[in-house]
Amino acid sequence: MTNTSAQPTAAPAFRQYDHNSTFYDEMFDDGGSPRRHCADFFETIRETPPDDLRQIQERVTRSFLHEGITFTVYGDEQTIERVFPIDCLPRIVRGDEWDDVARGLEQRLRALNLFLHDIYHQGHIIRDGVIPAELVYGNKHYRIEMRGVEVPHGAYVSVCGTDLVRTHDGFAVLEDNLRVPSGVSYMLACRDAIKRSMPRLFRRSRVRDVEHYSRLLLETLLSLAPPQVGDPSIVLLTPGVYNSAYYEHAFLARQMGIELVEGRDLLVHNRRVYMRTTGGLRQVDVIYRRIDDDFIDPVTFRDDSVLGVPGLFHAYRAGRVVIANAPGTGVADDKAVYAYVPRIIKYYLGEESLIKPIPTTLCREREGLAYTLANLDKLVVKMVGESGGYGMLVGPHASKTERKEFAAALREDPDNYISQPTLALSRAPCLVGSHIEPRHVDLRPFILQSERTEIVPGGLCRVALKKGSLVVNSSQGGGSKDAWIVDVPEADGTPAETDG
Amino acid sequence: MLARVADNLYWMSRYLERSDQTIRLLGVQVRSVTDNTSAQVAAGWTRLFHSLKVTPPGGDPLYGDQHEDPFLLADAYTLADFMSFEQDNPGSMVSLWAMSRENARQARQEITQEMWSQLNRTYLSLRDTQLHFFWNKEPENFYKETSAQIYLFRGVTDNGLRHGLAWDFIRLGRFMERIQVTTEILENYLPALDDEDTDLDWSLLLRSCASFEPYCRHYTPEIDPWKVMTFLIHEPESPHTLRFAAEEIRNGLGRIDPAGGARHPLQAAHRIAGQLRALLVYGSQDREDLGGTLAEVRRLARGLHDELYRRYIFYPADQALPGR
Numbered sequence: 047m048t049n050t051s052a053q054p055t056a057a058p059a060f061r062q063y064d065h066n067s068t069f070y071d072e073m074f075d076d077g078g079s080p081r082r083h084c085a086d087f088f089e090t091i092r093e094t095p096p097d098d099l100r101q102i103q104e105r106v107t108r109s110f111l112h113e114g115i116t117f118t119v120y121g122d123e124q125t126i127e128r129v130f131p132i133d134c135l136p137r138i139v140r141g142d143e144w145d146d147v148a149r150g151l152e153q154r155l156r157a158l159n160l161f162l163h164d165i166y167h168q169g170h171i172i173r174d175g176v177i178p179a180e181l182v183y184g185n186k187h188y189r190i191e192m193r194g195v196e197v198p199h200g201a202y203v204s205v206c207g208t209d210l211v212r213t214h215d216g217f218a219v220l221e222d223n224l225r226v227p228s229g230v231s232y233m234l235a236c237r238d239a240i241k242r243s244m245p246r247l248f249r250r251s252r253v254r255d256v257e258h259y260s261r262l263l264l265e266t267l268l269s270l271a272p273p274q275v276g277d278p279s280i281v282l283l284t285p286g287v288y289n290s291a292y293y294e295h296a297f298l299a300r301q302m303g304i305e306l307v308e309g310r311d312l313l314v315h316n317r318r319v320y321m322r323t324t325g326g327l328r329q330v331d332v333i334y335r336r337i338d339d340d341f342i343d344p345v346t347f348r349d350d351s352v353l354g355v356p357g358l359f360h361a362y363r364a365g366r367v368v369i370a371n372a373p374g375t376g377v378a379d380d381k382a383v384y385a386y387v388p389r390i391i392k393y394y395l396g397e398e399s400l401i402k403p404i405p406t407t408l409c410r411e412r413e414g415l416a417y418t419l420a421n422l423d424k425l426v427v428k429m430v431g432e433s434g435g436y437g438m439l440v441g442p443h444a445s446k447t448e449r450k451e452f453a454a455a456l457r458e459d460p461d462n463y464i465s466q467p468t469l470a471l472s473r474a475p476c477l478v479g480s481h482i483e484p485r486h487v488d489l490r491p492f493i494l495q496s497e498r499t500e501i502v503p504g505g506l507c508r509v510a511l512k513k514g515s516l517v518v519n520s521s522q523g524g525g526s527k528d529a530w531i532v533d534v535p536e537a538d539g540t541p542a543e544t545d546g
Numbered sequence: 547m548l549a550r551v552a553d554n555l556y557w558m559s560r561y562l563e564r565s566d567q568t569i570r571l572l573g574v575q576v577r578s579v580t581d582n583t584s585a586q587v588a589a590g591w592t593r594l595f596h597s598l599k600v601t602p603p604g605g606d607p608l609y610g611d612q613h614e615d616p617f618l619l620a621d622a623y624t625l626a627d628f629m630s631f632e633q634d635n636p637g638s639m640v641s642l643w644a645m646s647r648e649n650a651r652q653a654r655q656e657i658t659q660e661m662w663s664q665l666n667r668t669y670l671s672l673r674d675t676q677l678h679f680f681w682n683k684e685p686e687n688f689y690k691e692t693s694a695q696i697y698l699f700r701g702v703t704d705n706g707l708r709h710g711l712a713w714d715f716i717r718l719g720r721f722m723e724r725i726q727v728t729t730e731i732l733e734n735y736l737p738a739l740d741d742e743d744t745d746l747d748w749s750l751l752l753r754s755c756a757s758f759e760p761y762c763r764h765y766t767p768e769i770d771p772w773k774v775m776t777f778l779i780h781e782p783e784s785p786h787t788l789r790f791a792a793e794e795i796r797n798g799l800g801r802i803d804p805a806g807g808a809r810h811p812l813q814a815a816h817r818i819a820g821q822l823r824a825l826l827v828y829g830s831q832d833r834e835d836l837g838g839t840l841a842e843v844r845r846l847a848r849g850l851h852d853e854l855y856r857r858y859i860f861y862p863a864d865q866a867l868p869g870r
Contacts, residue, residue, distance in 0.1 A: 296654035
């Protein structure tokens, strides 16, 4: 025992492990010893021959390939179907830490839904001067068509995926994804693969379940259905096989036992929505849509969309069908609005934000722009409307020329940018070939809201597989890991939770 | 079930059946090299391309007077490669698998994980295979093993998927394709039936239709051309005969849409399926009617396909509005 804590990383797989205390390490403390909730896992991995680990990794990758767990990368010239990279070592999070995070996430989503209701009705928060009107009404994701529309349970956002990062100061929200967040199927597929690869270790580790996500999602969608409908018909609306998240759409539809429809399967007649079945037309009551606002209805929104359903929005406004998430939620996950979320929480709930915000500078403000330009080598600068890691500058990692080009773009259109300090993102052990190295990670838990709020313990843990990289997006060389929320026994040996 | 998805399942199944037929014909052709004369092998390639309605690479010498072209035989490798792995040939085995998989991908919510995995896994391995890996070793075994992957897929389907609408459309696709390809194969053997001088090996036809063993059980291993023909058309219990397929199609339609009787007028699709079955059960088995029977089977099968689409897939929306 003393041996292992004195030289915890002497095992072959950990020989090249870089203990750099600049970054919070998910498995080791600053002295290089495994954290208590990771100790058992560490011991097991330490005693596993590196080749066995490599084989687990290969088996997991192969099973992903066979199951078709792939995503599509859009390049300039060609699109490629790739296996979603998975790292077989889970990221382990302590149960009590998670509980704090979960409370913070619930608070955040509750406030954001109240915010959305407000800005599509009276707009008190704007009149009270808490947030500038142009940030809301001038936002390209603000949907004037949504004004006055009543949304069941006030749940504009019923499915939310929030990106969390951890530093030495604890968890922080990197961004909210309130439109059509994806990734939950990868969370479930990772869990399934890991359970098959390390069943005994998994069982021993007292990991909280995530498998009930699909059931919770179905319950959430059911509770959104118009109350007069006895046995609501629910569908998942996908852009189709060429969408990068098609695997996920099919996966969720299968898990929930609902139809996976495309725009061409639906039609609107007399403000009711129908799907074409082999037995004729059947009315649809709830649409879990995985198509962006712009494309859902060519009559109301973009008229060049071939993915959507003409007349869908009218059926929605008439209350004949429910669309989840509601159109127009993008205004609340805007990167500029992000800076106001602590104030939004305070305004509606009278509470302090439970999860620490990342200090955000708005380049639309004169001092903000000056500060950002002067500190470009230290900051992360993001385009307000972009997502998926596109349109972003990581100052410390960028070349002089890249920074110069970005500075020019910034001066050109400062309203479109925000900046944040470069965070020392936490790292977790990852298998690289046959040895283990630390890589930067984040975590995207999924929060469901209708009558109540549900969060499955864990989320999609994304990894920047490139050494030193901070970008975890799958389109930019990121992969994923299973995230284990574990309940550790108390120090005296009594379990924190008993099996009953 | 969504109409579009029924369409996907139907085609997933048709492409897979066509691939099964193609693989079997290739296996027979490869086997023929060890068993038969050069002329027989060359004639076999002609029948193969004609039956599958594929134009061989480099144009269409097979349709002219160049039956004896020695290059055809010498170039068996090219022909086999073209029908197995050429991605630009929509009729090649690998293209058919790709189409089947693409259709399955769009019907993921209706098929099981095991079905998808079996289809996907086999496709990926075929995509990464090349003819020269096995051509000089044991080509027949390669085709047999690939066939086995299709049988595995069907086993997984029959034992894992609910025998509901999706299963019915999958079966419909399989037997619609089977009836069509088998008819083409039989029509290509017709001329030899009346040719007294032919040295044609009629066991090749039985093998092409996966019916060698059923035939031997029914008759004897003594191969009689006329018996082979009538067996493949009218025998009710062997899964690769025309009659068997017609019975399956009619029963499948009955499950999908239990029409008929006084209250529901008979659908056009049901009517054609009934005619097809009647032709193969009660139709003439005289020698001079054989060509006409096969032509009629082909016509009815095509009409049935159109009616299926009119009824279940591309129906006009205004006629299908429900109360709720």
